Amino acid sequence: MAGHAMSGGxxxxxxxxxxxxxxxxxxxxxxxxHDRNGFDPISMLTDxxxxxxxxxxxxxxxxxxxxxAIDMEIEIAPGVFFPAWTFNGxxxxxxxxxxxxxxxxxxxxxxxxxxxxxxxxGIHSARMDGIQGAGLIDPGEEFVYEFDAKxxxxxxxxxxxxxxxxxxxxxxxxxxxVDPDPARHPEHASIAASRVLGSPExxxxxxxxxxxNGFDTNFDGANEVYAVxxxxxxxxxxxxxxxxxxxxxxxxxxxxxxxxINSFHLHGNFFDYYDTGTxxxxxxxxxxxxxxxQAQRGILEFSFADHEDGxxxxxxHQAEFTELGWMGFFDVQEAGA
Amino acid sequence: MTDQSQTRRPPLIRLLLVLVPLAAMLxxxxxxxxxxxxxxxxxxxxPVEALTVERAILDGSGISLKVRAGGSxxxxxxxxxxxxxxxxxTQEPAGPIARGDAVWLRIPYPWVLGEAHHVNLxxxxxxxxxxxxxxxxxxxxxxxGQLRLQAVIGAIVGLLPVALGLMFYPAMKGVGRRGxxxxxxxxxxxxxxxxIDTISEALELSTEAAAIxxxxxxxxxxxxxxxxxxxxxxxxxxxxxxxxxxxYIALGxxxxxxxxxxxxxxxxxxxxxxxxxxxxxxxxxxxxxEGIGIAAPMLRARPALWTFAALTLLAGGPAxxxxxxxxxxxxxxxxxxxxxxxxxxxxxxxxxxxxxLVRQNADRQATLMSPAVLGGFLGGVAFxxxxxxxxxx
Numbered sequence: 001m002a003g004h005a006m007s008g009g010x011x012x013x014x015x016x017x018x019x020x021x022x023x024x025x026x027x028x029x030x031x032x033x034h035d036r037n038g039f040d041p042i043s044m045l046t047d048x049x050x051x052x053x054x055x056x057x058x059x060x061x062x063x064x065x066x067x068x069a070i071d072m073e074i075e076i077a078p079g080v081f082f083p084a085w086t087f088n089g090x091x092x093x094x095x096x097x098x099x100x101x102x103x104x105x106x107x108x109x110x111x112x113x114x115x116x117x118x119x120x121x122g123i124h125s126a127r128m129d130g131i132q133g134a135g136l137i138d139p140g141e142e143f144v145y146e147f148d149a150k151x152x153x154x155x156x157x158x159x160x161x162x163x164x165x166x167x168x169x170x171x172x173x174x175x176x177x178v179d180p181d182p183a184r185h186p187e188h189a190s191i192a193a194s195r196v197l198g199s200p201e202x203x204x205x206x207x208x209x210x211x212x213n214g215f216d217t218n219f220d221g222a223n224e225v226y227a228v229x230x231x232x233x234x235x236x237x238x239x240x241x242x243x244x245x246x247x248x249x250x251x252x253x254x255x256x257x258x259x260x261i262n263s264f265h266l267h268g269n270f271f272d273y274y275d276t277g278t279x280x281x282x283x284x285x286x287x288x289x290x291x292x293x294q295a296q297r298g299i300l301e302f303s304f305a306d307h308e309d310g311x312x313x314x315x316x317h318q319a320e321f322t323e324l325g326w327m328g329f330f331d332v333q334e335a336g337a
Numbered sequence: 338m339t340d341q342s343q344t345r346r347p348p349l350i351r352l353l354l355v356l357v358p359l360a361a362m363l364x365x366x367x368x369x370x371x372x373x374x375x376x377x378x379x380x381x382x383x384p385v386e387a388l389t390v391e392r393a394i395l396d397g398s399g400i401s402l403k404v405r406a407g408g409s410x411x412x413x414x415x416x417x418x419x420x421x422x423x424x425x426x427t428q429e430p431a432g433p434i435a436r437g438d439a440v441w442l443r444i445p446y447p448w449v450l451g452e453a454h455h456v457n458l459x460x461x462x463x464x465x466x467x468x469x470x471x472x473x474x475x476x477x478x479x480x481x482g483q484l485r486l487q488a489v490i491g492a493i494v495g496l497l498p499v500a501l502g503l504m505f506y507p508a509m510k511g512v513g514r515r516g517x518x519x520x521x522x523x524x525x526x527x528x529x530x531x532x533i534d535t536i537s538e539a540l541e542l543s544t545e546a547a548a549i550x551x552x553x554x555x556x557x558x559x560x561x562x563x564x565x566x567x568x569x570x571x572x573x574x575x576x577x578x579x580x581x582x583x584x585y586i587a588l589g590x591x592x593x594x595x596x597x598x599x600x601x602x603x604x605x606x607x608x609x610x611x612x613x614x615x616x617x618x619x620x621x622x623x624x625x626x627e628g629i630g631i632a633a634p635m636l637r638a639r640p641a642l643w644t645f646a647a648l649t650l651l652a653g654g655p656a657x658x659x660x661x662x663x664x665x666x667x668x669x670x671x672x673x674x675x676x677x678x679x680x681x682x683x684x685x686x687x688x689x690x691x692x693x694l695v696r697q698n699a700d701r702q703a704t705l706m707s708p709a710v711l712g713g714f715l716g717g718v719a720f721x722x723x724x725x726x727x728x729x730x
Contacts, residue, residue, distance in 0.1 A: 025446070224459060324418065
């Protein structure tokens with residue numbers, strides 16, 4: 001074809017065998033400085049915030065989290081800086097994890113420059129809802145949210161200050177996972193136990209926290225960068241190590257603003273999906289694409305036990321999101337390889 | 338007496354009188370720069386950023402963009418996305434782009450022949466600068482075959498019509514006073530159309546240029562400067578008439594044709610011209626009147642044969658040069674500048690031809706409003722307007 005001839009030994013953009021990673025030239029240039037950001041997408045996958053616990057007089061566990069709203073500039077793609085509003089200096093905010101039936105106390109301080117709140121998706125009283133008059137606080141103020149951890153499942157919290165779109169897409173969201181109490185679910189006790197962080201049944205699982213998000217860097221109401229856990233192409237540049245002998249469980253949440261839905265597609269494998277994580281039996285069995293609307297979330301379970309070693313891609317199946325940063329690799333290997 | 342009343346100061350004193358305000362100005366600048374009085378206005382806003390894509394080259398290695406920065410600070414191109422996909426790229430020279438500087442961005446993107454592509458440049462602050470490639474075609478390179486092909490088209494739209502127009506000279510030679518007036522007015526009319534066309538094209542191009550070039554001001558000032566300079570040169574030894582005036586017209590039309598060549602060449606480079614035979618013929622017909630206009634002031638003279646050849650080259654040749662320049666070294670600000678200079682030249686010949694026309698007639702005021710003159714002028718404008726419809730896309 002005219003104009004498509006190789007010129008002067010330069011790399012041929014039309015070749016299917018271009019050098020580099022599997023994405024060829026379709027890549028951001030450079031690397032994000034995770035140290036400067038103060039959070040690393042790889043460690044964020046397994047960095048659960050379990051707060052601190054004490055036993056109440058009635059024998060229940062009281063779990064206390066401390067969260068601060070902080071203004072912070074973060075690097076969301078190599079060399080591209082975004083003026084974020086964060087929970088605890090990271091986007092997404094800390095992945096809070098509790099157990100069904102516990103009493104939760106979240107001490108929230110607003111160190112930012114605008115009013116903020118924490119609105120939990122869960123069952124709680126109107127007073128604790130994180131909207132105007134119920135825990136929406138000015139800069140410098142503090143509020144303590146208190147409620148029971150229920151229902152079990154994969155949930156989220158986000159700032160509910162207005163305008164909502166701006167507060168959300170500036171980075172104020174995070175996972176809120178409530179593990180099922182096996183004692184309350186005798187019919188699926190072992191399944192429930194496998195979801196309780198720190199239990200022996202849970203130990204064999206490789207659990208990953210993933211928040212699909214996007215950033216509108218020029219504030220025109222459309223995202224320039226898409227990612228899972230904020231940094232575009234992070235898991236492309238640094239694939240997620242998977243021990244193939246252990247099953248994988250992903251707590252996945254969609255915090256993307258402006259685009260009505262986002263999706264997750266796994267290469268070379270299928271998974272079971274527990275929408276919102278509030279059941280112990282899958283909502284969808286043996287699928288390889290699921291979609292989530294804004295604030296929808298769920299649990300994905302799959303195994304690479306019978307697979308060859310190798311790089312298995314995962315990404316949004318909206319190709320636009322994929323090509324603007326939302327894609328990554330699982331680096332599947334034998335244990336200890 | 339009043340001239341003499343001022344006493345002549347010694348040279349040293351006069352020098353001092355200049356140096357003192359200069360030193361004061363320098364001192365004030367240093368003082369202002371060190372004091373930074375605008376610091377009080379610093380409200381934490383990010384720097385103003387501006388990026389202008391001046392040229393896009395598509396070839397077998399992908400897409401190359403020439404990008405000029407015009408922000409309040411040096412700018413960083415952090416990422417490049419083509420059609421909503423982040424793509425690898427290299428920048429030459431690398432590093433932050435200082436205000437007014439231009440760099441090349443080389444993007445190894447497999448563009449698709451005949452389709453549109455959108456390039457989005459992301460700065461480090463997340464600001465985006467888009468550039469549309471409306472129809473992707475391989476950018477012509479300076480090969481012998483390419484240059485020859487463009488020269489042929491340049492000759493068809495530039496040289497040929499002027500030569501054809503000049504061939505009417507013998508037929509025009511016999512006309513009387515009214516016929517002469519008609520032809521001169523016709524010339525002014527077609528020049529008036531060219532003036533408006535050239536200025537509007539220059540202004541349109543100047544909006545694509547980086548703000549640092551101050552497009553609109555540049556166009557008007559360049560046109561004014563070229564008008565004044567050519568007027569001064571033309572009147573060095575009296576009013577230009579006859580063959581001399583014909584050469585000035587040829588020069589003005591030549592500069593216009595250079596601009597027209599730039600436009601066609603630029604369209605070639607941008608891939609927007611499926612430059613059909615119809616379009617080329619349109620250009621040729623449009624330009625035939627130019628030859629008639631050049632011939633008009635020579636009707637009372639006895640030009641040698643080589644004069645016609647020289648006039649043809651001067652008026653039509655620049656179309657070829659324009660084609661080459663437009664397709665190989667296109668930049669909106671330089672094309673706008675060339676068109677503006679051409680506009681000044683056209684205005685100069687309009688003035689001179691009108692002056693010549695008036696001088697030819699004893700009853701000057703009445704002549705201007707005579708049917709022959711008005712008819713010629715309006716006929717010229719109308720003919721140009723009508724034939725321009727063939728070539729406007």
